[in-house]
Amino acid sequence: MTVNATLATYSDWCYAGAVIVYLFALVLHGVQFATGRRVAARELVAAAALDGVPPSTTNPPVGGTWRHTTTTTTATAGRMVVSLTVLGALIHATSLLLRGLAVQRVPWGNMYEFGSAICLAAVVSWLVLLRRHSASGPGVQRLGVFVLLPIVVLLFTSGTLLYTKAAPLQPALRSYWIAIHVLAAVIASGVLLVAGAASVGYLLRASGRAERLPAADVLDRLAYRATIAAFPVWTFAIITGAVWAETAWGRYWGWDPKETVALVAWVVYAGYLHARATAGWRRAAAWVNVAGFAVMIFNLFFVNLVVSGFHSYAGVG
Amino acid sequence: MRTALVLLFLLALAALPGALLPQYSLNAAAVERYKAAHTAIAPLLDRLGFFDVFSAVWFAAIYLLLFVSLVGCLVPRSLDYSRGLLARPVATPRNLRRLPHHAAASVHAEPAEVITAAGRRLRGWRMAEAVEPGGAHTVSAERGYLREAGNLVFHFALLALLVAFAVGKLYGYEGQVIVLAGGGQFCNSGLLAYDSFKPGTRVDGTQLDPFCVRVDGFAAEYEPNGQPHSFLADIAYQDAAALARAGGAAVDGDAAVDGGAWRQATLRVNHPLRLGGDRVYLIGHGYAPRFTVTFPDGQQRTGAIQWRSVDAATLLSEGATKFDPPGVTDPQQRRQRQLAITGLFAPTAFLDGAILSSSFPGLRDPAVAVDVLRGDLGTEAGRGQSIFGVDQSMVDSGRLQRVARQNLLLGEQLTLDDGTVVRFDGVQQWISLQVSYDPTQQWVLLAALCVLGGLGASLSIKRRRFWVRATPITDAAADGRTVVEVGGLARTDQAGYGEEFSRLATLVLQGEAASEPSRRAALARKG
Numbered sequence: 001m002t003v004n005a006t007l008a009t010y011s012d013w014c015y016a017g018a019v020i021v022y023l024f025a026l027v028l029h030g031v032q033f034a035t036g037r038r039v040a041a042r043e044l045v046a047a048a049a050l051d052g053v054p055p056s057t058t059n060p061p062v063g064g065t066w067r068h069t070t071t072t073t074t075a076t077a078g079r080m081v082v083s084l085t086v087l088g089a090l091i092h093a094t095s096l097l098l099r100g101l102a103v104q105r106v107p108w109g110n111m112y113e114f115g116s117a118i119c120l121a122a123v124v125s126w127l128v129l130l131r132r133h134s135a136s137g138p139g140v141q142r143l144g145v146f147v148l149l150p151i152v153v154l155l156f157t158s159g160t161l162l163y164t165k166a167a168p169l170q171p172a173l174r175s176y177w178i179a180i181h182v183l184a185a186v187i188a189s190g191v192l193l194v195a196g197a198a199s200v201g202y203l204l205r206a207s208g209r210a211e212r213l214p215a216a217d218v219l220d221r222l223a224y225r226a227t228i229a230a231f232p233v234w235t236f237a238i239i240t241g242a243v244w245a246e247t248a249w250g251r252y253w254g255w256d257p258k259e260t261v262a263l264v265a266w267v268v269y270a271g272y273l274h275a276r277a278t279a280g281w282r283r284a285a286a287w288v289n290v291a292g293f294a295v296m297i298f299n300l301f302f303v304n305l306v307v308s309g310f311h312s313y314a315g316v317g
Numbered sequence: 318m319r320t321a322l323v324l325l326f327l328l329a330l331a332a333l334p335g336a337l338l339p340q341y342s343l344n345a346a347a348v349e350r351y352k353a354a355h356t357a358i359a360p361l362l363d364r365l366g367f368f369d370v371f372s373a374v375w376f377a378a379i380y381l382l383l384f385v386s387l388v389g390c391l392v393p394r395s396l397d398y399s400r401g402l403l404a405r406p407v408a409t410p411r412n413l414r415r416l417p418h419h420a421a422a423s424v425h426a427e428p429a430e431v432i433t434a435a436g437r438r439l440r441g442w443r444m445a446e447a448v449e450p451g452g453a454h455t456v457s458a459e460r461g462y463l464r465e466a467g468n469l470v471f472h473f474a475l476l477a478l479l480v481a482f483a484v485g486k487l488y489g490y491e492g493q494v495i496v497l498a499g500g501g502q503f504c505n506s507g508l509l510a511y512d513s514f515k516p517g518t519r520v521d522g523t524q525l526d527p528f529c530v531r532v533d534g535f536a537a538e539y540e541p542n543g544q545p546h547s548f549l550a551d552i553a554y555q556d557a558a559a560l561a562r563a564g565g566a567a568v569d570g571d572a573a574v575d576g577g578a579w580r581q582a583t584l585r586v587n588h589p590l591r592l593g594g595d596r597v598y599l600i601g602h603g604y605a606p607r608f609t610v611t612f613p614d615g616q617q618r619t620g621a622i623q624w625r626s627v628d629a630a631t632l633l634s635e636g637a638t639k640f641d642p643p644g645v646t647d648p649q650q651r652r653q654r655q656l657a658i659t660g661l662f663a664p665t666a667f668l669d670g671a672i673l674s675s676s677f678p679g680l681r682d683p684a685v686a687v688d689v690l691r692g693d694l695g696t697e698a699g700r701g702q703s704i705f706g707v708d709q710s711m712v713d714s715g716r717l718q719r720v721a722r723q724n725l726l727l728g729e730q731l732t733l734d735d736g737t738v739v740r741f742d743g744v745q746q747w748i749s750l751q752v753s754y755d756p757t758q759q760w761v762l763l764a765a766l767c768v769l770g771g772l773g774a775s776l777s778i779k780r781r782r783f784w785v786r787a788t789p790i791t792d793a794a795a796d797g798r799t800v801v802e803v804g805g806l807a808r809t810d811q812a813g814y815g816e817e818f819s820r821l822a823t824l825v826l827q828g829e830a831a832s833e834p835s836r837r838a839a840l841a842r843k844g
Contacts (some may be wrong), residue, residue, distance in 0.1 A: 099825055168540065171547050174585040228776045239765045248587050250491065250598040250753040252761065253482070255343065255371050257336040264329045264336070271325040278318050295329075307336060 007102035015116065019155050021088035022123075026152050028081045029144040033151035033212055038155055078082030078141055082130065085144070089123045096120060102166045109169045110183050115158030118300075119151045121190020129194060131220065139214035140222070146197040177244035184237035188230045189296055192269075195226035196293030199286040206283060223289055224276060231269050238262055256308040261299040268292040321390065324383040335370035338362070342369060384476060391472050398465050405445040409784040413804030416784075418818040421802040422826040428454040428787035428799050435785045438824045442783065453788040461781050461808075467774025474767035481764055482546060485757035490516045490525075495623050497605055498535035498550065498746045504528070505595065505752060526754070529555045529567035529590050531579065535746045537602060539679045543630060548586055550599050550748050553579040556592045557711050584748075594754055601749030606662045606685050606741060608638050613736040616643040623747040624662050625705050631675035634662045636705045639694055652693040657707045657717070660687035666726070673724055683744050686724045689733060692717035780808040783818070785825055801826055 084089065096117060100107035108117045126147045133140045164256035169178070202219035204210040241259070246252040253259060269292045339347035347485045352359040366373030413419055424431060432446055432454040442458035449455060456605035492511035496503050508514050508522035516522060531553045538546040555563060559578035582590055590597040624636025637659040645651045663675035666684035673686035693716040695708040702708045710719040721739070723731045730740035784804045789797075803822045809812035 167526070167542075167544065168546065171545050171586040174547075177587075232769065232772050232776060235769055239762075239769060242765070246758065247589060248598075250589070250596065250600065250751045251755070252758055255335055256341065260332055260336040264332050267325055267329040267332075269321055271329070274318060274322050274325065278322065281322075303336065 001170070003166045004102040005166075007098045011095045011098035011102060013164070014091050014098060015155075015159055018088050018092035019152065021084055021091060022148060022152050022155065025081050025084040025088060026145065026148040028077060028084065029142070029148055032077045032081060033142050035057060042316060056285070081144060082127075083130070085123065085148070086288065087126060089120065090128065092116070092120050099166060103168060105169055106179050106182070108186060109173055109178065110164045110167075111300075112162045112164040114186065115154055115162060115300070117186040118189045118193070119155050119158075121187050122147065122151055122193040123190075124186075125191045125226070126194050129226065133218075133222065140218065142213055143201050143219070143222070146201050147194055150193060150197065152289050163280075172248060174246065177240060177247070181237060181240040181244050184213060184233050184240060188234035188237055188241055189300070191226050191230035191233070192293055192296055195223045195230060196290055196296075198223035198226060199289035199293075202286045203283070203290070206286070218272050218303060220282060220286065223286065227272060227289060227292075233275065234266060234269065238266060257303045258299065261295060261303050265292055265295040265299060268295055318390075319382065324379060324386060327379050328383060331376050332370065334367050335376075338367055338370075339367055340370065342371070376814050377713060380479070384479060387472055387476065391469060391476075394465075395469055398469060401463065401465075404459040406443055406459040407782065408445075408447065409457045409786055410804065413786060413802045414661050415446060415596055416804035416806050418805035418815065419803070420819075420822040420826060422799065423790070423798050423800045424826070425797065426799055427797070428452070428789050431787035431799055431801055432456050432785065435787075435825045438821065439783065449786075451788070452787050452791075455784065455786045458783045458785075459602055459781070461779050464778040464780045465775070467771045467776075467778060469771070470767055471771030471775055474764045474771055478761055478764035478768060481757045481760040482525060485517075485755045487517045487519045488757070489753070489755035490514065490522075491754075492519045492752045493600070493749060494752070495601075495603075495747050495749050496530070496532045497621065497623070498532045498748060500531065500533065501747070502529060502531045503750060504530075506532065511752075526593060526595050527557050527560050528595065529560065530590070530750065532748060532750075535602060535748050537679065537746075539677070540813075543679075545678070548599060550584040551564050551581070551792070552584050552590070553581050554578055554590065554592065554597075555703050568816065584750075594756060596753045598751040598753065599748055600751045603632065603747055603749075604634055604662055604664060604680070604683075605745040605747050606636075606638065607743035607745055608658050609740045610656060611738040612639050612643060612738070614644070618643055621740075621743070621745050622704060626659075630678065632664050632678040633675040634664075635660070636662065637703075637707050639696070639707075648697065652697065652716075654691065655694040655696070656737070656739075657690040657694055658684060658687050659690065664744075666693075668724070671724060680744060682726075684724060684726045685741050687722070687739075688719050689716050689721040689731070689742075690796075691720045691733070779814055781814050781817070782806045782808065783821060 013215040015230075096113070098109040099113060103109075108114045126144070130141060201210070201213050202216055202223060205213040205219055206216040228311050241262070245254070245256075245259070268288060272285055272288040272292055274286050275281045278285075339351050341348050351368075352363065352841050362368065366375065367684050370376050403573075410416065413421075426434075435456055436444060436446070439458045441457070442460045443462070444456050444458045446454065492508075492514040494503050494511050504510055505525050505527060505528050508516075514522065532550055533553060534551040536547075536549050538548075540546050555578050559580070562580045566591045584590055584597065584599040586599060589599075603626050605621045605622055605623045607619060609617055609619045620638045620640055622636065622638050624634040624638075626632045626634045637657050640656040640658075642651060642654040642656070645654065661673055662683070662685045663673050664679060664683055665675055665677035665681040667674050667676035668684075673684060690707055690712070693711055695702060695711040695717070698708075699709070708719060712719075720733050721731055725731060725739075725741040727741060727744070730738050732738050782805065786802045788800045788802070790800060803825055805814065805818040805822070
């Protein structure tokens with residue numbers, strides 16, 4: 001099996017392009033977040049009045065048009081930022097697709113590709129969530145800063161420190177389970193990233209530090225819904241991982257560091273679901289959700305790079 | 318719930334050292350290195366079981382407590398649930414306007430008709446109809462009982478999973494053995510057949526399922542950069558039934574049946590050989606350099622034993638191939654003339670001056686850099702020694718002395734001072750096999766699937782209630798009109814019930830009013 005170097009190069013370019021587009025989206029989100037009004041109640045976004053006011057930090061015109069201008073700016077910026085994110089996701093998906101075509105396999109066979117796929121899953125689930133919750137008010141979009149920031153950081157780290165050239169899979173990974181187990185892990189991690197971002201937003205909002213965010217209970221519900229969507233997928237990822245381990249390593253569970261930390265994350269998210277169902281624990285539950293995502297990140301970086309175990313597929317160093 | 322929460326976090330916290338600290342069960346050598354590097358803290362950690370977390374008493378205590386608390390929670394909940402299954406839905410609240418979901422309309426129909434029609438709309442819901450003293454007809458409906466069922470299944474399945482896991486650990490075993498490719502054989506006859514063996518608590522190695530594996534060949538392919546591409550072992554095996562037949566044939570003296578009992582198979586990574594309850598895995602490979610020693614009296618001995626890799630990427634390997642002098646019966650004399658060929662083996666030699674290293678894991682240009690030691694190997698001292706090296710204390714005490722040091726390419730030879738010739742005349746490959754036996758793993762899988770199914774049900778199904786009250790308007794001008802009120806409540810999480818409620822409310826309210834053009838409307842919705 002040979003690697004198609006041309007496609008691999010295009011894939012790398014797309015990757016860089018996607019990071020740049022996401023970065024723009026993030027900056028725009030930041031601007032929007034900083035200049036937007038506080039979300040006291042539901043905002044009515046003016047559907048018309050697309051008068052081309054650039055979504056910049058320019059001072060509002062002197063006089064009474066403050067509110068009007070800000071609203072249209074917000075609306076324009078809002079649409080722009082979503083379009084940018086969609087554009088980024090398309091380029092990002094192209095990058096993964098080209099990588100897969102270049103090496104004739106699933107594009108999540110090493111840590112660079114895995115990180116990239118997780119970020120794509122996160123962006124897509126973020127966009128789905130935006131679409132579903134467009135009725136909850138435009139404020140939901142402002143959560144974008146908290147979603148895109150970790151994604152850009154993760155993509156940048158993956159693309160620089162963890163970058164791995166396009167290459168065929170090592171024998172241990174040649175199994176159809178890579179399509180099932182790793183895909184489930186990718187989807188669950190991506191959705192949990194969004195859930196974690198929503199919980200960070202909730203904690204900030206509930207402590208009164210970020211009043212431009214949507215109302216605390218909206219954020220809490222977002223985090224909960226994302227988590228209950230991802231938790232069964234994560235459970236499935238662990239179970240299929242065990243099934244694969246039985247085929248590959250001779251036991252379905254062996255307390256390999258990756259397995260152990262995956263279980264720890266699972267237990268923490270189970271704790272989140274219990275905490276959220278306990279009266280008076282809502283704030284604590286949000287902390288638990290953030291802790292859960294921290295464990296996921298720890299599992300991704302520390303366990304792959306520092307601890308040596310069966311899952312050392314990083315292809316780094 | 319709070320107890321369970323605390324225990325859940327304790328469990329997560331307690332499992333972390335198992336991932337962060339080296340563990341005996343995974344890599345005993347790493348534990349020893351850690352202990353040597355952290356002399357201050359390591360003895361304490363060792364005593365507290367931090368290097369064997371998943372067998373530690375405190376770890377077991379946490380999960381046992383968690384499961385005790387789980388049972389304590391599940392039993393009453395199961396009873397509640399079974400009682401709830403028999404109970405009628407809760408009576409319609411007096412004021413439906415107070416509910417999170419609410420709507421009302423007035424229709425031109427009798428209350429009883431409204432209720433009957435509503436009942437048709439509420440197919441699949443558990444319903445209870447009632448007539449209130451004021452003449453109002455009500456129906457209370459509830460559905461989503463499977464949520465709690467899923468919840469209970471999830472938790473009971475977790476318990477079952479733990480029990481099945483534990484039973485598997487009691488009666489299962491795992492053993493590793495290295496077999497030379499090109500005819501090497503392994504038979505699952507007992508502990509001694511293995512290089513290492515991890516038995517379950519109830520396994521003593523006397524009741525293993527008999528089977529034999531013969532390794533006919535092994536091929537590894539590599540990418541040009543040395544990354545492995547595929548590993549493939551050609552094997553033949555005799556399972557228990559074949560062995561029984563072969564045994565019977567041997568008694569009958571029928572050799573033909575014996576020969577036919579071997580079955581061919583290939584063993585690859587991710588493709589184990591499954592024989593009844595036992596599974597045979599290809600988990601490693603390496604090289605065994607073959608040396609032929611021609612002793613001064615002309616007798617020859619050939620030896621090939623596995624050397625272990627010291628660099629996984631290039632398969633540079635180290636080891637010791639040991640020889641007894643032939644025809645020497647006096648143990649005293651024998652112990653002065655034993656030979657050991659130790660050093661490094663490179664499948665693709667790369668020489669930096671005289672320093673041998675390997676540049677590729679495939680067998681392109683093999684070479685060895687060996688020390689030949691002569692004297693007492695210490696094999697009769699009653700002490701165990703590694704097959705990959707010589708007993709260093711014998712070297713230190715001078716009873717084992719180096720008599721040659723040289724690099725040899727394939728086919729080259731060296732001559733010792735007493736005329737003994739050591740020739741490097743071949744390379745064999747070895748593979749490392751793992752035999753695993755776990756009698757309960759299909760039960761664990763079944764439990765895991767129930768965990769998943771229960772979880773899916775309990776997170777996706779909502780327990781929700783729907784009430785309809787049809788009150789006749791007694792006002793004479795009303796002309797047989799009825800006020801219909803509907804209310805809804807999701808018992809667990811409100812999110813997502815709104816749409817279903819609106820749909821149902823529209824059906825119940827509009828369905829009756831459809832024939833009524835001058836509908837007095839007033840669709841009010843709260844929340």
